[in-house]
Structures are given as C-alpha cells and as structure tokens.
Amino acid sequence: MSNSVHTPVLLSEATSALNPQSGGAYADGTVGAGGHSAAILRASAPTGLLYGCDRDQSAIEIARERLAEFGGRCELRVASFTELAGWLGPARCEGVILDLGVSSMQIDDPGRGFSFQLDGPLDMRMNRDQSITAADLVNEESAEELSRIFWEFGGERQSRRLARAMVQERSHRRMETTRQLAALIERSTPPKGLRIHPATRVFQALRIAVNDELGQLRAGLDSAWAVLKPGGRLSVITFHSLEDRIVKEFGRKLARDYSIDGAEDIPELRRPKRPEMDWVFKKAIQPKESEIKANPRARSAQLRVMQKL
DSSP states (O other): OOOOOOOOTTHHHHHHHHOOOTTOEEEETTOTTSHHHHHHHHHTTTTOEEEEEESOHHHHHHHHHHTGGGGGGEEEEEOOGGGHHHHHOTTOEEEEEEEOSOOHHHHTOGGGOOOTTSOOBSOOOSSTTSSOOHHHHHHHSOHHHHHHHHHHHHOOTTHHHHHHHHHHHHTTSOOOBHHHHHHHHHHHSOOTTOSSOTTHHHHHHHHHHHHTHHHHHHHHHHHHHHHEEEEEEEEEEEOSHHHHHHHHHHHHHHHOSEEOSSSOOOGGGOEEOOOOEEESSSSOBOOOHHHHHHOGGGTTOEEEEEEEO
C-alpha cells in the first residue's frame, strides 16, 4: 500500500449528516484509512461505537493503526459492506456511511494497477484474495464483451475500436502492465477533441468490472439499510453517474407511498404503503471549491443522505 495520505472526501458534510451521538452505534462500510470513522468516533464520544469494514486487507491494517486511540469503541474486519447485515444484525445502528469507488491510497500504489499514470501490473482488485484481475479481462474476454464493459461502465465512445485493438495486441503478446495498456489506448484513439486522458474511461470500466462494483453497491445498500434503526441515517458518497443513479433509484423506491409488482410502474396496479425513507437533503451535496482546490479528486463526489422512517 502506498504511503500517500488518503484525504476523506466531504468529511464534515458526511459526518455531520449522520448526527453522531454518544451511546450510538455507527457503521463505516468502506473504512479505507479510517478518516470518516475517526470523525464519527470523535463526534460520538465518549461511548459511541463504530463498526468498520473494507474489502482491502491493506486498508484495514492502516485503519487499525489510525483508530487504535479509540480502543474498544471500534471494531474492524476485512469484509464487503454487503456483509453488514449478516455481521451486525437488523436495526443495530443509528448511522451508516458508504464512501464508494477507489481510494487515493489504492490509486497511488503502482502495485495495485489502478492508475494509467503509474506503471504497474494490470491488477485493479480491491480484494486481492479474489482471482480475477484486469489482465484476465483484457487478455481473455471477447471483443464483444470488452466493448460492452467499456461502454456500459465507462461510457467510452470508442469501445469497439479499443476492444478490437486489444484483441489484436494480445495475439502477439499478453498485456500485463498498466503502461502497456495505456499506450495501446493512446495509439488506438483518435487524437482530436480529448478533454481527458484517452485511457480514463477504459480504466474506470475495467475497475468496475473486476470488482463488480455496481452489483456490490446494489446488495450493499440493502444490507446497510437493514442494519439501520428507525430514524437512522445512511450517507452515501458517489463518484460517477452509474453509482449515483443506483443510489437515487434505491431511495426513490423506499420513499414511495405505494408498491408495485415487477419492474414496470403501472399506476392502476399500485398498492398503497407507508414510505420507508425520507431524503435528508433534497439534492446531492457537492464539495466546496476550497475542498476541490485542496483535493482535485473530490471534484466528482456527491453526497446523498437518507433517513429511515
């Protein structure tokens, strides 16, 4: 793990939205280096409890050191936030926070393979115990499947062109490093009209696919909601539209005063029910200009907060 300092995004906004109180129990499903967890523990002193998990073993090791000052008020484990309900049980917490995506520590560690700006193995696994890596995808999936991944998870307009280029490249040599893949993308992308590095969307898409981030998010929201007590709050920080869309749709369904069968909402077939959720803020909270200036990686972050009724 890189020695770079991880700067939590929307730290004060996400923490204060949970309104931590002494005697309360809180869960951090993406504990990372422990920045949000530490803020929650300080705000809930002297008797608030924090349960934290992360898929990344290295992150948990760093968080344990950082949060050691809080002693028995903090319990950490290597696990996905999809496992919160099984770990904590129903209606256990006053608040849950999920800070999605990849951390600065992971991006800045060349050995993790998340960044096209640093040369390292094509890995991208958040949990290094899992078998599938980004190298496995680019060297073994069909051009059709790679194109789908790049378009659905990255919005890459050159998805077909880039997928074909990768299939052709791997017929000569296996792609093993981030620099090798980034260079191929640069050579294969039309040079005009680019506002970002041509590898940006492909690397995002591969990371999402390798870690099943959207499937994890859908299951994780259900799990986080289950551990909340009535009146409890869920803070979710997203970094791209795919995540934010899932969070918004999750909230909309809970906020409805009716239920439906199936995916199609037919007004005549609606059945009345009590809403289960209310938005704490009507719109997503975004970082202030001062935070973006200090931490440019915060620029795409959005915070949405729900309260369980």
